[in-house]
Amino acid sequence: MTVFPAAVAALLALSTLVAGGRDFAGDNGLRLPSEASRFFRPGGADEDGTDGDFIGTRWAVLVAGSNGYWNYRHQADICHAYQLMKQGGLKDENIIVFMYDDIANNEENPRPGIIINKPYGDDVYEGVPKDYTGEDVTVDNFFAVILGNKTALKGGSGKVVDSGPNDHIFIYYSDHGGPGVLGMPTYPYLYANDLIEVLKKKHASDTYKSLVFYLEACESGSIFEGLLPEGLNIYATTASNAEESSWGTYCPGEIPGPPPEYETCLGDLYSVAWMEDSDVHNLRTETLRQQYELVKKRTANDNFAYGSHVMQYGEISLNKENLFLYIGTNPANDNYTFVDDNSLRLPSKAVNQRDADLIHFWDKFRKAREGSPRKAEAQKQFLEALSHRTHIDRAIKLIGRLLFGIKEGSKVLKTVRPAGQPLVDDWDCLKTLVRTFEAQCGSLSQYGMKHMRSMANICNAGIRKEEMAEASAQACVTIPDGPWSSLAKGFSA
Numbered sequence: 001m002t003v004f005p006a007a008v009a010a011l012l013a014l015s016t017l018v019a020g021g022r023d024f025a026g027d028n029g030l031r032l033p034s035e036a037s038r039f040f041r042p043g044g045a046d047e048d049g050t051d052g053d054f055i056g057t058r059w060a061v062l063v064a065g066s067n068g069y070w071n072y073r074h075q076a077d078i079c080h081a082y083q084l085m086k087q088g089g090l091k092d093e094n095i096i097v098f099m100y101d102d103i104a105n106n107e108e109n110p111r112p113g114i115i116i117n118k119p120y121g122d123d124v125y126e127g128v129p130k131d132y133t134g135e136d137v138t139v140d141n142f143f144a145v146i147l148g149n150k151t152a153l154k155g156g157s158g159k160v161v162d163s164g165p166n167d168h169i170f171i172y173y174s175d176h177g178g179p180g181v182l183g184m185p186t187y188p189y190l191y192a193n194d195l196i197e198v199l200k201k202k203h204a205s206d207t208y209k210s211l212v213f214y215l216e217a218c219e220s221g222s223i224f225e226g227l228l229p230e231g232l233n234i235y236a237t238t239a240s241n242a243e244e245s246s247w248g249t250y251c252p253g254e255i256p257g258p259p260p261e262y263e264t265c266l267g268d269l270y271s272v273a274w275m276e277d278s279d280v281h282n283l284r285t286e287t288l289r290q291q292y293e294l295v296k297k298r299t300a301n302d303n304f305a306y307g308s309h310v311m312q313y314g315e316i317s318l319n320k321e322n323l324f325l326y327i328g329t330n331p332a333n334d335n336y337t338f339v340d341d342n343s344l345r346l347p348s349k350a351v352n353q354r355d356a357d358l359i360h361f362w363d364k365f366r367k368a369r370e371g372s373p374r375k376a377e378a379q380k381q382f383l384e385a386l387s388h389r390t391h392i393d394r395a396i397k398l399i400g401r402l403l404f405g406i407k408e409g410s411k412v413l414k415t416v417r418p419a420g421q422p423l424v425d426d427w428d429c430l431k432t433l434v435r436t437f438e439a440q441c442g443s444l445s446q447y448g449m450k451h452m453r454s455m456a457n458i459c460n461a462g463i464r465k466e467e468m469a470e471a472s473a474q475a476c477v478t479i480p481d482g483p484w485s486s487l488a489k490g491f492s493a
Contacts, residue, residue, distance in 0.1 A: 056166030056209060058328060060085045060095045061145060065137070065175025065217075066446065067100035067185035069108040070360035072115075072264040073248055075099045077174040077216065077271040079124035080117040084278050085170075088328025092129055096145055096159045100185045101133040108364075110261035117267045117275070119256045132156040139190045143198045146171070148207065161207075169211040170326040174271055176353060177217025178449025179242065180423040180430070180456060187490040189449070192223045193427040203232040210235070210318055212288065212326050216271045218245040218353050218450065224313035226422035235318035237292055239270030239299065240308035242423070243416055246270060247299070247308060247350040252363040254349045263363040265356045270310060273298040282336050283329035289319035306350045354447055357385055385447075388484035391476075392448045395441045398475040400454065403463055412461055413454040424456035431493035433459055433468045440472035442485030444492050 062085075064078040078099050085095050104115050104125045115125035132141055136155035144152035148160045163169060176183040182190040202208065213236040215223060220238035228236060239246035248265035249272055250258055258266050273295040277286075292312055300307035312319065323329070351359055361382035368375035400409030417423070424430045433455050438444060444451065458468065479485055 056168060057094060057163065058088075058090050058326060059161045059163050059167060059169045059208075060090055060327065061142075061161060061169070061171045062095065062097045062099075063137075063142060063171075063173040063175070064099040065173060065183045065185065065190070067102050068357075069103060069106045070264060070357040071176075071446075072103050072109075073117075073250075073267050073271075073356070074174045074216075075101070075103045076115050076117040076124060076266055077268055077275070078172070079115050079128050080267075080271075080275050081172050082128045083124050084275060084330075085327055086127070087330040087332075088283070088324075090328055093159070095129065096131050096157075096161065097129050098132045098137045098142060098145075099128075099130075100137055101130060108263070110259075118250055118272065119258055119266065121266075129157070129159075131159050135186055137184060138186050139184055139188060139194070142190070143194070146198055146202055147205070163207045165206050165209060167208050168325050169208045170214075171211065172214045172216075174216040174268060176446040176449060177220055177223070177246075178451070179219045179222045179453035180427075181449055181452050181492075182215075182217055182220075182223065183446055183449065187492055188431075189492045191427060191431065191493070192227055192423070195223065196227045199228070199232060199234060203234070209233065210315075210321070210325075212236070212318070213314075214271075214274060215239065216246060216268050219243060219453075220246060221309075221311045221313070222423050222453075224311075226417075226420050228314045230315055232314065233318065234314040235288060235316065236313045237288075237295070238311045238313070239268070241311050242419075244308050245352045245354060247306065248353055248356040248359075249350050251349070251351040251356065251359055253359070254351075263367065264360045265351060268353070269307070269350050270295060270299045278323065278327065279330075280333060280336060282333045283323035283327065286323050287320055288323060288326075291323060292319060354450060357446075358382065361385065384482040385484060387480060388445060388482055389447050391442070391480050391485065392444065392451065395437075395472070395475045396451045396454050399437070399458075399468075399471045402471040402474055403458065403467065404461070412457055415457050416453070423453065424459050426459055429459040430456050432465050433463070434493035435491045436465055436468045437472050438487060438491050438493075440469065440479075441476035442479040443487055443489075445484045447484070449492075 062078045062081050064074040066074045078097065082095060082097060103109060104113055113125070114123040116122070117124050132155070138154070141153055141156055145160045148162050150158060150160055161169060173182065180192045184190060210233045213234060215236065216239045218240060219242055220240050222242035224236050224238065225242045228234060247269040248267070249269040250256065250266035252258060252263060258264070274291055277291055277294055292310065296310040299310050361378050365375060365378035365382060368378055396413065400413040403409065404412045434444070437455070
């Protein structure tokens with residue numbers, strides 16, 4: 001098989017994507033005498049799964065917002081979270097899972113029917129409910145589930161958060177994202193203003209006591225920054241602030257990395273941090289704030305070159321509550337309590353979420369037999385992804401110049417609003433300009449979400465749909481025919 005010089009250079013350049021070191025303190029769980037656990041569990045657990053010192057019902061909504069084997073880690077995260085909820089005492093009827101379900105039995109999976117979330121870890125796929133899978137993993141179904149609106153559902157198991165005023169809700173979402181947007185395996189994507197409106201409606205219905213939202217995505221802080229008000233009894237933490245990427249972990253090239261037969265990242269850094277902490281501690285004695293501080297430390301390093309700033313939003317006072325209120329606790333951990341330096345050891349490297357697909361294609365190419373169809377397929381996949389990135393980057397840059405001039409274009413597109421302000425003034429304008437761009441240039445896809453701030457800034461500058469259409473038409477003479485640019489599934493907005 002002939003490998004073109006440009007392709008070789010691009011493939012070799014990938015080795016720099018996983019560079020960078022980390023070194024954090026190991027875990028130091030404090031074991032107590034077994035008798036002392038009674039102090040932390042005064043009421044014990046009733047046979048129906050409730051607890052003597054707990055009023056109401058725990059609900060969990062778990063969302064993996066991607067598909068494709070190169071996004072293995074998102075579904076692995078969600079499956080791991082499900083096992084935590086079950087071990088914590090939540091019932092399946094109160095756990096609602098969204099996942100495309102194309103990973104466990106994917107032909108690329110070296111262990112068919114099994115998903116792991118850390119190197120040589122246990123299977124986290126077994127028993128996971130298939131509530132909303134495939135094309136049923138949609139924004140509309142996610143919102144309907146949160147609001148308890150069965151009539152708005154299209155497909156799926158029909159399970160919704162049928163909660164009451166004393167209940168506690170935990171939502172965990174793991175996927176790609178961009179400024180003001182979260183991905184879905186179906187179109188359209190989820191926009192921040194729509195999510196906040198749904199959360200406000202949920203609060204107005206008086207159907208929960210408090211709600212905790214954990215969010216793994218690039219620029220995930222932008223989903224709540226300047227948008228999530230106090231007074232809703234909602235506490236949110238995000239994997240990154242409003243301006244930076246989040247990170248995959250347990251990736252090829254890391255130490256520890258996945259078993260050699262795996263060619264993909266197994267987890268995400270923020271997600272692994274909170275779940276591996278929850279795996280080993282008595283969550284009756286650990287507060288949301290304590291976990292936030294631990295996760296913040298583990299997800300970053302001194303200069304954040306290979307990490308991100310974990311953030312918190314909303315009703316910050318809720319972080320004094322114990323994790324037990326939301327996700328229960330594993331009885332096997334009764335004799336463990338929290339200490340400040342109990343963060344688990346980090347892998348030596350981490351991978352930018354947006355580069356994890358390239359890492360997969362590169363590792364697949366590197367390991368495939370010379371001249372084999374698999375090696376040719378991996379090269380094709382890598383070049384298609386790289387071509388899409390180049391096309392989107394060039395198109396956005398050229399549109400900025402066409403609209404604002406060569407000198408001002410880059411400045412306008414890269415403007416970041418002060419902390420506390422939302423991404424955009426007019427969300428309908430943002431969605432309109434996204435559709436206008438995609439009609440001329442093809443889908444933004446998971447990589448193109450990084451340019452959503454540029455789109456928002458174009459809106460904030462007062463650019464109309466007609467002007468955007470003209471500039472997009474000049475920037476994109478044709479739409480690339482690769483899968484990443486395809487509009488077969490519709491627009492992302």
